[in-house]
Amino acid sequence: MRLQTNIQLKKQTENPINYHSKMVLLGSCFSENIGAKFDFYKFQVLQNPFGILFHPRAIEKFIYQVVSEKVFTDNDIFFKNERWHCFDVHSTMSSSNKETLLYNLNSGIKSTYLALKNASHCIITFGTAWIYRFSETDEIVANCHKIPQKKFAKELLSVNQISESIQNIISFLTSINPEITVIFTISPVRHLKDGFVENSQSKAHLIAAINVISKDKNIFYFPSYEIMMDELRDYRFYGEDMIHPNQIGIQYIWEKFINTWFFEETIPIMHEIEVIQKAILHKPFNENSEKHQAFLENLEGKKRKIQERFPFIYF
Numbered sequence: 027m028r029l030q031t032n033i034q035l036k037k038q039t040e041n042p043i044n045y046h047s048k049m050v051l052l053g054s055c056f057s058e059n060i061g062a063k064f065d066f067y068k069f070q071v072l073q074n075p076f077g078i079l080f081h082p083r084a085i086e087k088f089i090y091q092v093v094s095e096k097v098f099t100d101n102d103i104f105f106k107n108e109r110w111h112c113f114d115v116h117s118t119m120s121s122s123n124k125e126t127l128l129y130n131l132n133s134g135i136k137s138t139y140l141a142l143k144n145a146s147h148c149i150i151t152f153g154t155a156w157i158y159r160f161s162e163t164d165e166i167v168a169n170c171h172k173i174p175q176k177k178f179a180k181e182l183l184s185v186n187q188i189s190e191s192i193q194n195i196i197s198f199l200t201s202i203n204p205e206i207t208v209i210f211t212i213s214p215v216r217h218l219k220d221g222f223v224e225n226s227q228s229k230a231h232l233i234a235a236i237n238v239i240s241k242d243k244n245i246f247y248f249p250s251y252e253i254m255m256d257e258l259r260d261y262r263f264y265g266e267d268m269i270h271p272n273q274i275g276i277q278y279i280w281e282k283f284i285n286t287w288f289f290e291e292t293i294p295i296m297h298e299i300e301v302i303q304k305a306i307l308h309k310p311f312n313e314n315s316e317k318h319q320a321f322l323e324n325l326e327g328k329k330r331k332i333q334e335r336f337p338f339i340y341f
Contacts, residue, residue: 031256033249035286040244041207044289045069045336047146050138052088054080054153056213056250059276060283066303067296068332068339072141075134076168077116080153080217082183082191082232084168087114089198092138098131100124106171113160113167120171143202150195151250152236153213155183155228156220182227188235196245209246209287210236214254214279216269248286253279295332302328302341 043049049064051057051073061073079085091114103112103124110127111120119134121127142148157166158178170178183191192210199206212232217225229251236247254263254271261268263275271279284293305325310318329341 030259033252033257033282035249035282037285038246038287041146042289043069043147043287044292045295048141048144049147049149050141050145051149051151052079052085053149053151054078054213054215055270056153056211056215057149057151059271060149060151060280063276063280067299068336068341070338072138074116075138076114076131077118078153079116079168081155081157081168082152082188082195082235083157083166084114085150085152086191086194086198087166087168089142089195092135092142093198093202095139096135098128098135100128102131103127106173111171113165113169113171116169117171139202142199142206145203145206147207147209148199149209149211151211151213152188152232153215154217154220154225155188155231156217156224157181157183182224183231185231185234185238188231189238192235192239196239196242205244207244207246209248210239211248212236212251214251214271214275218269248283250279250283253282295335298328298332299339302332306341 045068047070049069049071051061051064051071053074055078057074058078061071064071065073076088079088098112102114103110105111105124109120109122110124111117112127112131115131119127119130121130158170158180159166161177161179167178196208199208212229217228220228233251239245254275258271258275258278263271263278265272284296302325305321305328308321310321312318333339
């Protein structure tokens with residue numbers, strides 16, 4: 027008896043991921059969930075240096091700023107509610123100190139430029155096709171920073187507009203790294219504040235636009251959204267808000283991604299690192315006991331063994 031429908035995923039043979047891969051993850055909060063997995067297993071990854079970016083236009087603008095090596099100045103930031111903000115970044119970047127914000131913005135541009143120039147993979151997650159345009163400047167923003175909604179016009183990007191953004195993203199990335207592999211995915215997080223029908227419209231526009239582009243060389247689509255909607259059709263895979271995937275749902279999609287994109291030889295190394303990571307979190311009954319000291323010595327040996335093979339890994 028079959029109790030679920032399964033999406034048939036093809037094993038990727040073009041530039042699969044291993045411990046020598048260098049990755050940049052950008053986009054919606056789901057990229058943070060997967061980024062946390064990459065961090066746990068000690069892959070070489072840069073994740074959302076400007077914080078969560080939800081829609082294609084915000085990601086397109088960010089990548090353009092990176093490849094053009096933009097320098098942020100006072101003209102790019104504003105003061106509101108006792109903090110300095112920038113419309114191009116998530117509110118987690120905001121600061122009570124103007125110089126701190128500018129330093130973090132410009133440092134983020136530099137670190138991302140270097141990461142993208144040397145990246146083997148860029149994984150981009152779109153969350154929504156809804157955008158907000160600041161009425162005073164007619165600029166599309168990445169984050170509204172709790173400014174009253176009446177100061178923004180809300181719009182739904184068309185399939186053609188999203189396709190144009192994706193083409194621009196690819197063009198910008200390949201201008202500094204012609205061999206980069208780009209993996210697009212749609213966040214399974216439902217943006218229900220936009221409305222149920224509006225969320226469905228948004229996801230449909232994103233999927234339609236990506237499916238046109240994913241036929242190009244080195245451009246791929248991973249169906250995170252479809253796995254959540256079609257394989258995990260049950261609220262037990264959601265968090266308490268019934269909107270975000272819970273840890274079981276995230277783990278399920280992560281394992282699907284591993285089976286699709288990872289070198290087979292990489293998986294045993296991941297298991298070794300998982301053993302080390304869990305051992306690091308182990309809390310002994312008696313820190314001074316001979317048994318615990320032997321445990322620590324054995325753990326250090328396992329760390330050295332990994333670090334001899336992969337010097338960039340630190341625990």
